[in-house]
Amino acid sequence: MRTAHEFWDILKSEGVTFFAGVPCSLLEGVINVGSADPTVTYIPAVREDVALGIASAAHLAGRRGGVLMQNSGLGNVVNGLTSFNLIYRIPVLMVVSWRGYGGKDAPEHLIMGEKTPDLLQTLGIPHAVLEADTLEEHLRWAVSTMEQHQIPVAVILRQSIVA
Amino acid sequence: MTRHEALKHILAPLSDGDLTLFTTGMISREAFNIRDRAENFYMIGSMGLLNALGLGLALQAPARKVWVIEGDGSALMSLGTLPLIATFRAHNLIHIVLDNEAYESTGGQPTISAEVDLAALAEAAGYERVWRVSDPASLQKALREAVDTTSLTFIRVKVSGRAPEGLGRVSLTPEQIKQRFAQALTQA
Numbered sequence: 001m002r003t004a005h006e007f008w009d010i011l012k013s014e015g016v017t018f019f020a021g022v023p024c025s026l027l028e029g030v031i032n033v034g035s036a037d038p039t040v041t042y043i044p045a046v047r048e049d050v051a052l053g054i055a056s057a058a059h060l061a062g063r064r065g066g067v068l069m070q071n072s073g074l075g076n077v078v079n080g081l082t083s084f085n086l087i088y089r090i091p092v093l094m095v096v097s098w099r100g101y102g103g104k105d106a107p108e109h110l111i112m113g114e115k116t117p118d119l120l121q122t123l124g125i126p127h128a129v130l131e132a133d134t135l136e137e138h139l140r141w142a143v144s145t146m147e148q149h150q151i152p153v154a155v156i157l158r159q160s161i162v163a
Numbered sequence: 164m165t166r167h168e169a170l171k172h173i174l175a176p177l178s179d180g181d182l183t184l185f186t187t188g189m190i191s192r193e194a195f196n197i198r199d200r201a202e203n204f205y206m207i208g209s210m211g212l213l214n215a216l217g218l219g220l221a222l223q224a225p226a227r228k229v230w231v232i233e234g235d236g237s238a239l240m241s242l243g244t245l246p247l248i249a250t251f252r253a254h255n256l257i258h259i260v261l262d263n264e265a266y267e268s269t270g271g272q273p274t275i276s277a278e279v280d281l282a283a284l285a286e287a288a289g290y291e292r293v294w295r296v297s298d299p300a301s302l303q304k305a306l307r308e309a310v311d312t313t314s315l316t317f318i319r320v321k322v323s324g325r326a327p328e329g330l331g332r333v334s335l336t337p338e339q340i341k342q343r344f345a346q347a348l349t350q351a
Binding site: 058 | 223247
């Protein structure tokens with residue numbers, strides 16, 4: 001298990017500090033620590049696609065933006081990804097919590113839980129599942145990949161990896 | 164006043180450096196044909212996402228005016244973003260809705276904005292200055308005051324008429340739109 005402070009220290013060292021999102025219980029620590037950090041901007045968006053639109057502005061201003069969201073919100077960002085970010089080539093770091101992982105969760109999370117990696121694959125969004133011992137490596141890979149290809153990249157966060 | 168006329172009134176007095184964002188469909192096409200400039204961002208898809216991008220840009224570029232210019236269909240699709248913009252007091256954002264009460268690009272099907280007062284929704288959302296205009300003189304007055312004030316402004320413009328015949332599409336690729344906009348924003 002890694003701390004939310006360690007998580008943010010990595011993102012800040014990569015210059016990703018402008019975030020918008022919709023909460024998830026799995027992201028509670030990450031959002032609370034980010035919101036309290038004066039060097040991080042976190043906008044509590046009303047929907048995940050709204051968060052994507054807000055965060056995308058960072059790239060247009062020469063900076064790096066990210067969204068924090070639950071995997072249930074992937075359904076809400078599909079159109080934004082396909083008809084905005086992917087065609088204009090606007091990178092955003094997507095931090096996606098993984099409810100329904102392993103088929104053990106509340107019923108509303110089971111289908112998206114099973115489909116989450118496949119959906120990102122279908123959309124052409126590079127992604128990695130974060131692990132405690134490879135956190136730095138995967139977050140740095142995500143930022144360098146999104147900058148290299150100029151498209152959004154997702155990191156998927158299971159329970160008990162960052163708290 | 165037609166939407167084309169309204170757009171001419173909006174675009175003519177823009178200052179260098181003002182960022183102007185246009186929603187998908189006819190509004191982008193008309194703006195492109197009236198006055199194309201590097202600071203114009205044409206959102207060719209993602210209906211309903213423009214005002215969220217506008218909020219992000221207003222926060223990222225606080226020294227710039229950010230003009231969000233969308234239609235009634237686009238605004239109705241993203242009503243939740245109105246109180247979000249108001250909550251963050253994005254004083255450099257000017258929000259204009261060109262309300263023709265129709266989805267014109269898809270054949271003129273009616274929206275619900277003939278029955279729903281979008282300006283009242285903006286007031287309830289927390290916009291500090293809300294204008295309801297339908298003629299050129301009041302539009303010009305609203306635009307002048309919007310530029311001068313630090314109050315978060317929403318201008319609902321009732322417009323009529325269809326886009327001019329033979330109006331060309333935005334001839335830039337999405338990547339070209341992005342690159343020149345980002346360049347204009349970061350290198351000025």
